[in-house]
Amino acid sequence: MNPWSGAARHLEIGQVLDYLEGRLSARALIAVERHLATPCRRCRERLVAAAQLVERMQSDRSVPVPELLHRIALESFGAVGELRSPGQSISWLARLVFDSATSPSPAFARHAIGEARRLRFELGGDTLECEFEPEGAGLVTLRGCLKAPDALLHTLELATGEERRVAHPAGDGLFAIVAVPAGPLEITLAGPDGTWRLPVIEI
Incomplete structure (x- = not known):
């Protein structure tokens, strides 16, 4: 069957x-x-x-680092004269390109995803997709995918109120954070070249 x-x-x-x-x-x-x-x-x-x-x-789990990513990580240090000072950091603001809460969807798509809210952000040449699904009792589950060649080298941090949660994308970019308190969510994505900050998400 x-x-x-x-x-x-x-x-x-x-x-x-x-x-x-x-x-x-x-x-x-x-x-x-x-x-x-x-x-x-x-x-x-x-x-x-x-x-x-x-x-x-x-x-x-410990995932072997592919040779290409290992080389990228080493090259990110650059020459001694190009190193940034310890207190200096680079950050960018991610651009929201899709939000299911404001973009009309076909009826079958709304039925398929239920109450889940989907968002897509542009991170320079990479893309971050997020799905927030209500789980009851004021909690939501975040599932997402970082579409980047060096996804393993990134760390995603979610903050809501005084609570902070961290996720490390797998080799295919997938990640999940469960039982997140609903409310204004602040998300940052740190990688080898700097940090992307998402606009505050109201859930």
Whole structure:
């Protein structure tokens, strides 16, 4: 039987992990998102638990650095005369290019993503995609993808109130932060060349 047929079927853990790590085909992705948009509490709780597990595994694992990224990291130091002083830093403001809260979407797309809010930012030549999904009790889950050749060398920091959370994108750029208190969110993305700051996001 086709595991993707029927919106009433519960998601298997393998399907949830493939969804979190971006391994689904376009058709399978639509099927999973349609199911998550239903009132199926069991699968939504399974998704949150799996996201927490993936986040812990990503923070614990040691990933070999590809030769290209290793060379880029070494070159970022430059010659001695080009080094910046310890107190000097470079930062840029990311540009918002898409917000599902203000951009009209087809009816089937709104049904598929449910209450999730999607945003896309331009970071020079790179792109940061974020999805904020309400999880109840004033909490949201942030899932995203940094589309950059050196994604592994970046650190994303999210601040809301006095709470700060950190995520390290995997080699494919994917990351997730669960159980984030809703409210004004400040996000920064630090990389080898400097720090990108996102406009404050009201969730």
